Amino acid sequence: MRSGLRLRNQKDFAAGVIYIVAGAAFALGALNYRIGEASRMGPGWFPFAIGILLTLVGFATLYNGLRKSAAVERIKRPHPSTIAWVLGAVVLFGLLLQPMGMVLSLLVLVLVSSRASHEFTWTGALLNAIALTVFSMLVFIWGIDLQIPLWPAFMQ
Template sequence: MKHKDLQDLIGGVLLTAVGLFFALYSQRYGFGTAARMGPGYFPTVLGWVLAVLGVLVALPALFRKGPPVKVQLGNFLFVMAALLLFAFTLRSLGLVAATFIASFVASLADRDITWIGRVLVSAGVTILTVLVFSVGLSMVLPLWWWNA
């Protein structure tokens, strides 16, 4: 096989797999109707949408050439470390500090961004996270370590 567009092919297959998983797993919950949605409605619909989008990404990739896949293990490790840091520090440090630290560590995967840029991106992600989850969705999350 000459260099098919493996990056889009793999990405599309993974999107389809994740979408199918959520669409099928959410069948355990009541679906409801469009007028009166049950707890399974939203994940089912989004799962099927994600699965269809994955197919739309993967199919054209079968018929075009692309660059060879370049695995960047360091970037993967920075992102996984950021997720784990967030998970383990949310309760003890609060949403603001945990989000800032996780965003900063994830930004280390990008070698082109400056240190000031990392701080600004981390601050922006933190502000958006607080606005969406604490203000917009009214989720009960400790914002600071003294609230935890």
């Protein structure tokens, strides 16, 4: 009788590893800034806390892929076209942000990257773009007051 953990869900295991690596990188990177304390938080406090939380989520996800009751799932080989759609969307967003503004750039980002999914629908992509744009405006424009143009210069 063998005991111990066996890899049953490759997707959860791989996602857990990615979360752990990203979370640890954020937490370690945050140590280059003053952390402060809870009553007087420094610039490193938030990225350090997010890094720790992401690492903890990673360990939970990784463990979920090892449980006996986990669904057996294998990682499929990614299609080059899927990678190209997603990377192309990110590059387009970066190129369009200043001249076209955040609203139109996010619309392009979501619509182009959505083409990578075999479950793509125009309705779903547009609803996702609207939700992401509203959220981004709330957080980045009105929340932390980033100086990003919302619209192209000719529309302001």
